[in-house]
Amino acid sequence: TPLEAPDFTKCSKGTNLNTGQPLDVDCCPPVTTEIIDYKLPPVTKMRFRPAAHLATKEYVAKYEKAVELMKALPADDPRNFMQQANVHCAYCNLTYDQVGDSDLKIQVHNSWHFYPWHRWYLYFYERILGKLIDDPTFGLPFWNWDNPKGMVMPAMFVNTSSSLFNARRNQIHLPPAATDLAYFGTQSVDTTQIISNNLTVMYNEMVRNVQTLEDFYGAKYNTGTQPDPGPGTVERGSHTALHVWVGEATSTGEDMGNFYSAGREPLFFSHHTNVDRLWTIWRDLRGSKAKDFVDSDWLNASYLFYDENAQLVRVKVADTLDNIKMGYEFQKVDTPWLKSRP
Template sequence: MFCFNNISQTMATIPLSWSTHLSQRQPNFVAEPPRLTGDPSKIRRFAVSCNHTNHGRDQKHDRENVENIPGKLDRRNVLLGVGGLYEAASLVLSDSPAIASPVSSPDFTKCTRGTNLNTQKPLDVDCCPPLASGIIEYKLPPVQNMRFRPAAQLAGKEYYAKFEKAIELMKALPADDPRNFMQQANVHCAYCNLTYEQAGDPKQKLQIHNCWHFYPWHRWYLYFYERILGKLIGDPTFGLPFWNWDHPGGMVMPEPFTKKDSSLYDARRNKTHLPPVLLDLAYSAKSPTKPSKILPNNLTVMYGEMVRNVKKIDDFYGEKYVTGTAPNPGPGTVERGSHIAAHAWTGEATPSGEDMGNFYSTGRDVIFYAHHANVDRLWTIWRGLRGTKPKDYTEADWLEADFLFYDENAQLVRVRVKDTLENEKMGYVYQEVDLPWLQNRPTPRVKKSKVAATSGAPAAETVFPLKLDKVVKVLVTRPKKSRSKNDKEKEEELLVIEGIEVDTAKFVRFDVFVNDEEDKADELDKAEYAGCFSQIPHKNSINVKTRIRLGLTELLEDLGSEDDEKILVSLVPKDGGDDISIGGIKIIYV
């Protein structure tokens, strides 16, 4: 959050001129800075504490709509863009110490190679985009030709011939064309590698991962990538394939991507994971899964990420991220689990994990787009599973967030989250396949276990903070027990693991188990498995502090532990435990 405790001092920190170093590199493009939108006469004042935390959404008052409260500013009417900060500040000089607003489009002229934020050494990668002469507010065109996205394992030779040709043409575009293959790969790099300042708070870097913008940003990214490919081959119905790794028939790397003479091939993949090896959705190089356990584990992982742990929309999408929020407030279930595992499993078998195994380079592997097409498909499926329950946030802090992309005509456009909610309205649909994980509710190894009462483990509040360099078992007290069906419908019981401090340059993973007696860390196909935290490396290194929430209501029902006063929680480091610190564990009800 950006605090105006000293307006004159704040203004002194804002540069008065635009950086021009990129215009020398790309003379055909000149950037136009995003501007403040909305009618200033309608902006009202409100008071916000500068002591705001990133994780306040467990409290009901954080959900209050302040639009009609006297003396308060509807923060949803204020969109801080680069160049609009002076105007916005002038509106709130009296009783407004801070502004919360949706994240806004970055200023491309301030994109830099930058320095590693931990080591302060120059980065050896430049993912800054070309600059443009103007920005157009993008409006979704009428759907005249619906694009069809097939399951990668079911698409035929004719489809792949078309796909390969499209990628060949993309790679053949001039190097400074924003639609060029490497330029498109750099789009992901720039938005995820802490390359941009946040518009409205230059002290914070922009990061669209590990927060509630993960799904909509990547949907826009694939949307334009797909339209570029379609235009190059003259096919308005062309759709990207989805790597169907949530289905047993699609859990191997799609064969067409492994042919060395194909434009879909990438040499920087793990050579030991070529077909017929199954993708491990709990992958860790240091703690490999037994081949016989990969399939049942994968189905359990998918059930947990799509059903068990996402009763609340926050847990599927990830933590709130607005102007002033530090990077990585908290990832959703799929993002931190199967999504990360597929990246790490596919990438080069080195600590840096290139290409798919490192966020800065992942867009250089064509399979990235098939992988994320499946992630996007899972978003569509999850929304369908919600029925009449809330499917999306209604806050403008989410809906009005905007980003910049180049469209199929090399035009720089501004897009908003609110236009991503229905994939059909964006002009594409997915091939329907079975969902074997949907009915794969895991069963417990031990029903009504007494392990919490007999383990002798210490109370959680006496242990943390600590480094996760070994398995940690703690007892966590449940504030409420023996909850009725009505209680469970009103409130979800959640295990919160907070203060997870990691260096973004490292691959890390740990798994979480509840009342587990067997201690078989590679067996996840059981009700005792609660979930995981993982991340793949970033090129830019920064220490972040984040958290995860794991659903307990259904899990405790399955374990027969609803009447227990305490539960035994096991944190099992799978990779990079020396680089993980945990601040605490607690149970909440939301």
């Protein structure tokens, strides 16, 4: 049977996956009794997700304002910034029992839940921000790290007086350091080399090393599956490398380099908006080949999120397959890695 949405009353303190020790923070969400089965609302206005490095001053001001308002919500409002950060912690750090197998926990990473779960996470985060500034067209910016022009921490996140700033980052990776998609602890000093290597990494993850659907999405994970059956190419590679690259240079890597704290980093959401965009690009590249699992264990898997009205909703993987139906689109930019066959 598919993974079922967790029971929020069965949430316990999780595990710090970097140390294996019990977590010293409680990231369980507020509990409510009313849960609605979510239906994608009809799309009247499309949300536009710009490349972070191309965003206008007006856009940045709007985004900063929205995050500021999110941080100012009451601490127990599920739409509050810290509550939203904890959503990531709760679904990753082994806090929820699997419904139907209470011996096992839920962990949405390193499996076929990676793309759909994060898509829903961003979807509601974006709608909450849009509602706070009363802008139904607001879309999250993507960190365009697969394009040489985006291979540096986007400026809007580095401004110390902005709501998008976070102090807990590796200080030697602030601009102008080139983002290293193969980073696992040491970075080459040669920027030209890093950039050309990044393009090869992208080509490998998006084209060369993805024969089967599992290669891209990650391994099957149902009720009864042990957490961590195995990640897809992008999750394992560039995605994780950048988490580690952004976080503090310590063994626990806060904020971005540790599951429980990653959602406290405003840059996280732009990082994942790019992962989300790469999913859409990959589906388009598949042409007539299968783009999605037809397995009902995938399509019927469900999760719970609080929506922009603080209503708890149950969502399904089947509704994530088309971002246009979900009401958002990405700014079109070049994908030079397509020509970087090694």
